[in-house]
Amino acid sequence: MNCSNNNISLMIMYDDESVNVRYGDDSRLHLSPCGSEFVLEKPPSPSAHPLQSSEKVRQRTRFATSKYKHLMIGALRFRNKYAARPYLPSELIPEHHRKYVCSIDSKVEWPACQSSNAEVGCNGETVVHSVEGIASLVLSSSGEEFSVGFICRLSHDQHQTIKSQEPEKLITEEEQQENQNCRPKALLQQSKACAEQPQPGDRFQSTTVFQHHSVSSVPPVWHYPLSLAQYHRTHERNRETAEETKEERDQKDRTVKTSGTHREERLSRLPQVLPIRCPSPHLHRWVFRDSLVEANQVLDQELPNELVRVLWCQGVLYRIVDGAVPVVEVSPGDGSVIRSNGVLASYFIHHRAGPELVKNVTYHLSSLPPDTPGQVYSVSSMVTRASRILNCYNQARHYLKLPLTLSCANQEVSSESGSFVQEVRFSESGQMKTTDSEQSRRNYVEEELEKIKRFNFLLENSHLLRVHMGYSGVECGSKEKAVHSEPVSESSIAEALERTSRTIQDIDTLLSTTELTRNGN
Numbered sequence: 001m002n003c004s005n006n007n008i009s010l011m012i013m014y015d016d017e018s019v020n021v022r023y024g025d026d027s028r029l030h031l032s033p034c035g036s037e038f039v040l041e042k043p044p045s046p047s048a049h050p051l052q053s054s055e056k057v058r059q060r061t062r063f064a065t066s067k068y069k070h071l072m073i074g075a076l077r078f079r080n081k082y083a084a085r086p087y088l089p090s091e092l093i094p095e096h097h098r099k100y101v102c103s104i105d106s107k108v109e110w111p112a113c114q115s116s117n118a119e120v121g122c123n124g125e126t127v128v129h130s131v132e133g134i135a136s137l138v139l140s141s142s143g144e145e146f147s148v149g150f151i152c153r154l155s156h157d158q159h160q161t162i163k164s165q166e167p168e169k170l171i172t173e174e175e176q177q178e179n180q181n182c183r184p185k186a187l188l189q190q191s192k193a194c195a196e197q198p199q200p201g202d203r204f205q206s207t208t209v210f211q212h213h214s215v216s217s218v219p220p221v222w223h224y225p226l227s228l229a230q231y232h233r234t235h236e237r238n239r240e241t242a243e244e245t246k247e248e249r250d251q252k253d254r255t256v257k258t259s260g261t262h263r264e265e266r267l268s269r270l271p272q273v274l275p276i277r278c279p280s281p282h283l284h285r286w287v288f289r290d291s292l293v294e295a296n297q298v299l300d301q302e303l304p305n306e307l308v309r310v311l312w313c314q315g316v317l318y319r320i321v322d323g324a325v326p327v328v329e330v331s332p333g334d335g336s337v338i339r340s341n342g343v344l345a346s347y348f349i350h351h352r353a354g355p356e357l358v359k360n361v362t363y364h365l366s367s368l369p370p371d372t373p374g375q376v377y378s379v380s381s382m383v384t385r386a387s388r389i390l391n392c393y394n395q396a397r398h399y400l401k402l403p404l405t406l407s408c409a410n411q412e413v414s415s416e417s418g419s420f421v422q423e424v425r426f427s428e429s430g431q432m433k434t435t436d437s438e439q440s441r442r443n444y445v446e447e448e449l450e451k452i453k454r455f456n457f458l459l460e461n462s463h464l465l466r467v468h469m470g471y472s473g474v475e476c477g478s479k480e481k482a483v484h485s486e487p488v489s490e491s492s493i494a495e496a497l498e499r500t501s502r503t504i505q506d507i508d509t510l511l512s513t514t515e516l517t518r519n520g521n
Contacts, residue, residue, distance in 0.1 A: 015307035016407035033409035035087030062089035118232035144337035
């Protein structure tokens with residue numbers, strides 16, 4: 001199998017951030033929401049029976065073999081461009097894209113409006129940079145979409161974060177005094193000087209992540225830099241066209257200066273990288289092809305079953321902006337955006353790229369412009385496909401009555417591995433000492449209590465799931481036959497409450513034992 005990025009025919013990111021890539025030879029790559037695992041579905045053999053399942057290869061992303069590594073690089077690039085949090089395994093990041101830094105601050109400061117110097121690109125884009133140069137934002141000439149770039153640490157194990165964040169908390173003052181009394185003064189000075197210098201083991205690998213967003217759906221981290229770029233874009237174009245009066249410019253300057261005066265308003269926390277190992281691999285689910293569906297009907301088959309967030313097809317990007325009234329956006333790649341008109345979904349507005357004098361164009365599905373020789377893209381085909389994607393999305397959202405399956409990428413990831421993080425040391429007397437952080441104990445208790453809450457919720461609402469599963473039998477059979485949920489017996493409730501009580505007692509016993517051990521030491 002030899003699939004290159006030029007051989008990709010379709011890429012889809014669903015609402016849970018899972019990715020499905022289809023290649024020209026009809027093979028498919030399914031990527032988990034967290035990006036740590038993938039399944040490659042090879043194309044069926046022409047001589048195979050229609051009901052025979054195709055060959056599948058399942059691997060960890062970071063350990064992808066050389067045969068599939070180039071496929072994973074392209075799939076991860078697409079995922080990280082539109083996902084909330086990137087997944088960056090060092091095994092798939094080229095050496096020339098990696099940098100070593102001593103520390104990475106997740107908070108970035110953006111300049112105030114009166115002191116910022118925005119750049120204007122060759123195609124009319126507006127570019128703003130953070131104060132430290134860690135992040136940048138590029139607003140397209142149409143003003144309807146923007147791209148961001150920021151430095152991000154590569155994916156790593158969770159226990160490494162604990163080791164790097166709390167190395168000094170595990171050493172008591174008494175032990176430090178003993179070490180100072182026993183060690184020579186020259187050796188202490190030498191170790192202090194070495195500690196002040198950045199050691200090779202303390203350095204982190206990082207890379208630059210690029211993401212693409214719509215102005216209609218802006219993550220909170222990019223609110224201020226986007227408003228800064230929009231202000232400079234409007235200010236520059238009004239100065240060129242001289243359509244704005246002096247009073248209006250002064251009023252706008254006062255508004256922006258007031259909103260950007262405080263430093264706290266100009267601080268934003270960059271997206272954090274996902275851990276190298278998925279904390280919830282049991283949530284990975286895979287949707288494979290239906291062998292009885294024709295190849296030309298595959299697009300219609302996939303879309304109604306899942307909520308689509310982003311779809312790439314033939315070099316054109318289609319994005320769903322969820323809300324009370326879902327909207328579909330089309331990005332042809334020239335900086336312009338075609339967006340559906342809310343409730344009037346049959347109307348599409350084309351926000352063209354270029355100067356302010358370029359007027360927007362409105363299309364209707366029944367009267368799309370014909371294709372002409374030499375045009376870069378077909379507006380008719382793009383709008384028609386966008387309308388079909390939006391209809392499939394509305395249909396999927398209507399049929400998804402029960403809550404969606406939890407996504408492993410959206411799980412709350414703590415800095416601990418889910419259990420007590422302890423360091424075992426032996427003193428000179430041979431006595432073993434264990435030290436656990438207060439934060440790890442607190443998180444462990446919270447996780448156990450959360451499990452109890454989930455169990456009680458499932459116990460109380462289990463009849464709803466049985467009723468919902470029984471609806472199909474009611475619709476197909478007689479209307480007089482209703483499917484009733486089985487009553488919950490008192491013995492099952494008592495057994496569940498007893499298990500919950502034992503779990504709470506175990507937690508209390510564990511906390512008491514740990515507290516006594518700490519006081520005894």
